[in-house]
Amino acid sequence: MPLRNQVIAKLARTAVLFATLSVCAVGHSGEEQMTRYGCYSCHRVAEKLIGPAFRDVAARYKSRQDAAEYLFQKVRAGGEGVWGDVPMIPNTVEKIPDEELRTLLAWIRSL
Numbered sequence: 381m382p383l384r385n386q387v388i389a390k391l392a393r394t395a396v397l398f399a400t401l402s403v404c405a406v407g408h409s410g411e412e413q414m415t416r417y418g419c420y421s422c423h424r425v426a427e428k429l430i431g432p433a434f435r436d437v438a439a440r441y442k443s444r445q446d447a448a449e450y451l452f453q454k455v456r457a458g459g460e461g462v463w464g465d466v467p468m469i470p471n472t473v474e475k476i477p478d479e480e481l482r483t484l485l486a487w488i489r490s491l
């Protein structure tokens with residue numbers, strides 16, 4: 381193989397490696413944040429606890445246009461009736477800042 385092709389192949393492998401690593405990093409920090417902000421007292425990624433599994437949430441809102449805004453308001457205000465009779469308590473801005481909540485919701489919707 382000419383040297384130039386070898387260099388390109390090496391660069392491509394490095395790029396794939398970095399992409400993989402950054403996906404892992406985001407997944408990991410999502411779980412850490414969930415613990416830090418208390419979401420994991422009631423939620424898990426793959427199973428229903430007190431609240432729905434985040435994978436089920438992702439599936440339910442996959443094609444809903446205003447999902448980001450809807451979920452933001454819902455998690456802030458709390459509420460019940462979508463997944464059952466158990467209410468989610470409000471998650472105030474003192475508990476989790478806007479920016480962090482939006483990041484977490486994007487992570488949930490990517491599951």
Ligand code: HEC
Nearest residue numbers: 418419422430431454459460461462463464466467468471
């Ligand atoms: C006290 C337990 C509890 C905590 C703490 C909690 N949740 Fe929930 N969550 C619930 C319950 C119960 C529901 C189902 C509400 C319903 O049926 O409408 C829910 C629903 C949701 C939904 C789906 C909303 C919908 O209308 O489909 C999302 C997204 C969500 N929670 C995210 C979070 C995030 C992010 C946090 C942390 C900031 C959090 N929750 C903290 C109990 C909790």
